[in-house]
Amino acid sequence: MGVEFYKPQKLEDVLDVLATKKGPLKILAGGTDLMLDIRNKKYEVAGIVDINLLSELKNISVEGEFIKIGSLVTFTQLANSTLLQERVPFLVEAANSVGAPQIRNQGTIGGNIANASPAADSVVPLIALDAICSVLSPLGNRDIPLNQLLCGVGKTRLASDELIVEVKFKLPRKITRSAFVKFGRRNALAIARMSVAILLGLDGNKVNAARVALGAVAPNPFRSLELENMFLNKAMEEIDVDEVIARSSMVVSQALGNRPSAKWKNEAIKGLMRQVLSKIGIM
Amino acid sequence: MIGTKSFEAIVNGEQVKLNIPQNLRLIDVLRNYLGLTGTKEGCGEGECGACTVLVDGEPYNSCLLFALQVQNKNILTIEGLASYNNLHPLQESFLEHGAVQCGYCTPGMLLVAKALLDKNPNPTREEIKVAISGNLCRCTGYSKIVDAISAVAEKGVKR
Numbered sequence: 001m002g003v004e005f006y007k008p009q010k011l012e013d014v015l016d017v018l019a020t021k022k023g024p025l026k027i028l029a030g031g032t033d034l035m036l037d038i039r040n041k042k043y044e045v046a047g048i049v050d051i052n053l054l055s056e057l058k059n060i061s062v063e064g065e066f067i068k069i070g071s072l073v074t075f076t077q078l079a080n081s082t083l084l085q086e087r088v089p090f091l092v093e094a095a096n097s098v099g100a101p102q103i104r105n106q107g108t109i110g111g112n113i114a115n116a117s118p119a120a121d122s123v124v125p126l127i128a129l130d131a132i133c134s135v136l137s138p139l140g141n142r143d144i145p146l147n148q149l150l151c152g153v154g155k156t157r158l159a160s161d162e163l164i165v166e167v168k169f170k171l172p173r174k175i176t177r178s179a180f181v182k183f184g185r186r187n188a189l190a191i192a193r194m195s196v197a198i199l200l201g202l203d204g205n206k207v208n209a210a211r212v213a214l215g216a217v218a219p220n221p222f223r224s225l226e227l228e229n230m231f232l233n234k235a236m237e238e239i240d241v242d243e244v245i246a247r248s249s250m251v252v253s254q255a256l257g258n259r260p261s262a263k264w265k266n267e268a269i270k271g272l273m274r275q276v277l278s279k280i281g282i283m
Numbered sequence: 284m285i286g287t288k289s290f291e292a293i294v295n296g297e298q299v300k301l302n303i304p305q306n307l308r309l310i311d312v313l314r315n316y317l318g319l320t321g322t323k324e325g326c327g328e329g330e331c332g333a334c335t336v337l338v339d340g341e342p343y344n345s346c347l348l349f350a351l352q353v354q355n356k357n358i359l360t361i362e363g364l365a366s367y368n369n370l371h372p373l374q375e376s377f378l379e380h381g382a383v384q385c386g387y388c389t390p391g392m393l394l395v396a397k398a399l400l401d402k403n404p405n406p407t408r409e410e411i412k413v414a415i416s417g418n419l420c421r422c423t424g425y426s427k428i429v430d431a432i433s434a435v436a437e438k439g440v441k442r
Binding site for chain 1: 288304305306308327328329332341342343344347348349351352354395414416
């Protein structure tokens with residue numbers, strides 16, 4: 001029958017709705033995916049819980065050594081944040097690569113996570129940053145590492161009465177380089193067929209921290225320690241670019257197994273890796 | 284009526300108040316309840332931008348918004364851009380430059396252009412291309428649209 005639309009004004013009201021109203025309930029952040037899922041009858045919905053009145057979830061801040069991003073922060077906000085532009089430019093690049101201006105105005109970082117798409121653009125740099133999600137439920141607050149929260153295509157470990165309120169990650173040291181590249185069918189509006197996020201911490205010319213995350217090659221974006229090790233403790237000019245590119249193709253092959261897309265993705269990753277390395281100034 | 288909720292917003296400068304089904308999209312309220320059929324539905328999936336409207340000055344796809352999501356917001360559709368007797372400078376420029384062919388993308392194109400120029404009165408061609416990147420046009424090849432927007436920016440017409 002009809003769908004009930006809830007518009008709670010405070011966090012505790014959201015929790016109350018989630019705990020007491022007739023389900024299945026869906027939380028509405030931006031709604032770019034939710035609208036289509038409901039219309040395509042991907043799942044049954046008895047109620048929509050619109051959390052957009054919670055302005056406390058719309059901030060980006062620094063607290064101690066963490067950058068904290070409210071779950072309702074839109075891709076436009078991420079892209080325009082001078083803090084993020086300075087400290088984690090690859091997250092800004094990923095936000096800018098999402099959909100089109102209209103989608104970036106509407107879509108949120110919390111929604112991108114909760115939807116658990118293998119191709120979620122902002123999730124790839126967040127995985128590289130070892131981001132942690134703060135989740136609220138009537139039982140209280142808990143922190144879950146993003147890589148544990150995601151558990152398959154479209155699947156999370158969130159309970160039905162839980163809400164992502166914030167994503168946080170340790171502020172990278174000032175001297176880092178990062179880049180995000182994505183391969184889609186066209187520039188605007190394309191869903192990523194594959195993406196790479198890379199972040200290198202530098203001590204002088206030496207790489208003392210390395211993060212490499214891949215998107216759309218597994219059920220969820222993941223870090224490849226194997227690739228990261230090829231950068232660690234090396235001077236920038238010592239990094240064997242050809243070896244990194246060859247290895248990235250193997251990593252993709254392993255992740256995809258005998259899926260049909262393995263055949264082209266393990267080739268395409270080479271070009272993507274070349275692009276990302278050139279962006280951070282290695283080649 | 285059972286199952287409906289009150290929807291209030293400012294649409295093209297006028298306060299509206301309606302009872303609507305709770306899962307109704309903004310585009311359906313605009314077209315079917317308010318008769319504002321200038322907002323077009325293209326793909327219905329947020330891919331084409333034909334249904335673009337401005338919500339508090341920013342472009343959104345009205346096919347992806349629940350109407351109740353924009354409760355109490357300020358909504359501008361193509362009907363509110365100018366009056367029937369006095370076209371908006373962007374509309375004049377679209378006509379002058381041949382930036383309108385079939386016209387289906389035009390309302391959305393004009394509104395993203397307005398949102399851009401309101402924030403950035405002197406955009407580069409590249410910035411114009413980014414601003415219209417969420418709007419598909421299958422007729423013009425885009426160049427004339429970029430020319431039309433660019434010409435208004437150069438004139439510095441007060442909008």
